[in-house]
Amino acid sequence: MYNQQEIDKIRYNSIPEQKLLIGSKWVKAKQGKIQNIISPINGEKISEIQVSDEADVDEAVKSSRAIFEEGQWSNMPPAAKKKVMHKIADLIEGNMLELAVLGVRDNGTEINMAYKAEPGSAAETFRYYAEAIDKVYGEISNTSNDFVGLIQREPVGVVGAIVPWNFPLMIGAWKIAPALAMGNSVVIKPSEAASLSILRLGEICLEAGLPPGTLNIVTGNGRTAGQALARHMDVDVLTFTGSGNTGRQLLEYSAQSNMKRVYQELGGKSPNIIFSDTDNLEEAAKVSAMGIFRNSGEVCVAGSRLLVEDKIHDEFLNLISNFSSKLKIGDPLDIQNDVGAINSESQLQSDMNFVKKAETEGGIVELGGKRVHKETGGFYMEPTIVSSVKKDMDIFQNEVFGPVLTVTSFSNEEEAVQLANGTSFGLASGVWTANLSRAHRMIKKIKAGTVFVNTYGGSDNTLPLTGVKQSGNGSDKSLHALDKFTDLKSVWMKL
Numbered sequence: 001m002y003n004q005q006e007i008d009k010i011r012y013n014s015i016p017e018q019k020l021l022i023g024s025k026w027v028k029a030k031q032g033k034i035q036n037i038i039s040p041i042n043g044e045k046i047s048e049i050q051v052s053d054e055a056d057v058d059e060a061v062k063s064s065r066a067i068f069e070e071g072q073w074s075n076m077p078p079a080a081k082k083k084v085m086h087k088i089a090d091l092i093e094g095n096m097l098e099l100a101v102l103g104v105r106d107n108g109t110e111i112n113m114a115y116k117a118e119p120g121s122a123a124e125t126f127r128y129y130a131e132a133i134d135k136v137y138g139e140i141s142n143t144s145n146d147f148v149g150l151i152q153r154e155p156v157g158v159v160g161a162i163v164p165w166n167f168p169l170m171i172g173a174w175k176i177a178p179a180l181a182m183g184n185s186v187v188i189k190p191s192e193a194a195s196l197s198i199l200r201l202g203e204i205c206l207e208a209g210l211p212p213g214t215l216n217i218v219t220g221n222g223r224t225a226g227q228a229l230a231r232h233m234d235v236d237v238l239t240f241t242g243s244g245n246t247g248r249q250l251l252e253y254s255a256q257s258n259m260k261r262v263y264q265e266l267g268g269k270s271p272n273i274i275f276s277d278t279d280n281l282e283e284a285a286k287v288s289a290m291g292i293f294r295n296s297g298e299v300c301v302a303g304s305r306l307l308v309e310d311k312i313h314d315e316f317l318n319l320i321s322n323f324s325s326k327l328k329i330g331d332p333l334d335i336q337n338d339v340g341a342i343n344s345e346s347q348l349q350s351d352m353n354f355v356k357k358a359e360t361e362g363g364i365v366e367l368g369g370k371r372v373h374k375e376t377g378g379f380y381m382e383p384t385i386v387s388s389v390k391k392d393m394d395i396f397q398n399e400v401f402g403p404v405l406t407v408t409s410f411s412n413e414e415e416a417v418q419l420a421n422g423t424s425f426g427l428a429s430g431v432w433t434a435n436l437s438r439a440h441r442m443i444k445k446i447k448a449g450t451v452f453v454n455t456y457g458g459s460d461n462t463l464p465l466t467g468v469k470q471s472g473n474g475s476d477k478s479l480h481a482l483d484k485f486t487d488l489k490s491v492w493m494k495l
């Protein structure tokens with residue numbers, strides 16, 4: 001693991017101006033435009049990234065296409081490919097603290113979470129898909145005896161990946177590792193608000209022996225670089241994690257360009273339902289609090305809507321408010337703190353505005369609601385709990401993506417289901433009950449890609465992350481993710 005001294009030793013390391021990774025070279029954007037990277041810890045500039053435009057993106061896609069066609073990676077024997085992917089994982093693990101601290105300086109996640117969720121999870125993801133390389137087979141169909149029917153999986157070619165700022169390395173690995181495992185080349189665009197750890201991953205991939213061009217990295221803003229990637233005529237598949245608004249635009253770009261397949265992991269407004277027969281309400285309150293307040297609520301699956309059976313409403317509200325009021329908010333690189341910084345000033349203002357609007361609509365702020373540590377220059381907000389929230393309120397319907405929990409009461413199972421399914425999202429959900437039959441009934445009725453039962457927020461590579469309704473399509477993680485990055489080819493062979 002790590003200690004505070006080790007963090008303090010590297011937390012002020014200077015970070016050189018960042019470049020784009022095209023082929024084997026680190027290059028400046030053609031137009032010479034750069035953009036400051038502002039740390040959410042103290043609002044200070046820590047480095048600069050290149051601002052790519054269409055020409056830079058085009059070069060990156062051409063580089064990915066060329067290496068794909070040449071076959072250094074796409075035709076590399078499985079055992080050799082697997083070695084490279086494991087080496088990437090080894091190098092991530094060998095640089096865990098450096099990668100975690102770099103990422104935290106860029107996006108503000110508390111280090112205790114970032115260490116495991118960013119490099120920790122990314123290394124596991126590369127290993128998981130490295131192991132899939134020589135274990136996922138094609139199929140032989142049971143067609144008539146005069147023929148042999150083969151179903152082969154083939155790489156799609158060039159994969160475009162666009163990722164957000166909340167967990168760039170973890171989410172980046174969810175896209176890059178399965179795409180590479182299936183033999184594709186990748187062009188990734190991280191968010192302008194958190195590019196550093198993905199850029200460092202680019203160095204690691206080259207060091208591990210990934211043929212140059214197999215992974216290209218373009219930085220800059222979504223409207224220009226992201227759009228250029230999504231509209232590119234030679235990108236075969238686009239895999240995206242981010243907001244629904246951007247997701248909608250990506251579908252348009254696809255329709256207006258080469259109709260590339262677009263796989264999306266979008267936002268959530270996940271219900272966490274507490275029934276009065278829950279075994280241990282105190283434990284449920286603690287887990288539910290961390291299910292929303294970790295990473296300042298900047299988690300796609302955050303359990304942001306607490307639905308509580310009316311019989312225990314007041315008791316549970318007290319329990320969760322008491323626990324949450326003791327969480328320590330502050331410098332995300334201080335290992336004593338439970339909750340770090342909000343990613344940006346604009347995200348902080350957006351979070352606060354949601355709370356203000358909720359108050360005007362009848363919500364009651366039970367805890368928090370305020371900006372804190374303003375004197376640091378950083379962006380921090382108290383864990384906030386708003387009760388008396390009704391289904392038609394803005395804060396019930398829309399994703400805050402901040403440390404804000406809403407509380408709504410229900411009187412029976414049917415009402416709980418109606419409230420749970422009463423938004424346009426369908427990413428995650430939680431159900432707390434000691435009644436196994438009720439748990440199964442709820443699992444069936446809740447429209448969400450994930451249901452946590454008597455827990456909230458666990459994750460590893462063995463289970464897919466899937467959004468339904470307007471939370472997305474296709475899956476990240478698990479072997480199911482491979483489907484996004486392969487085409488099926490049917491072979492009819494006459495005997």
Ligand code: NDP
Nearest residue numbers: 163164190191192221222226227242243246265266267300
């Ligand atoms: P955005 O949709 O604003 O941005 C996501 C990515 O898309 C960024 O790289 C951004 O670039 C880029 N982008 C923005 N506009 C365009 C465009 N017009 N064309 C192409 N690319 C574009 O989301 P946030 O970064 O604000 O991330 C938060 C959202 O992500 C939340 O809704 C959250 O729920 C969701 N999310 C979903 C997860 C899931 O697995 N379902 C996991 C994590 C987050 P730039 O920032 O540089 O402008």
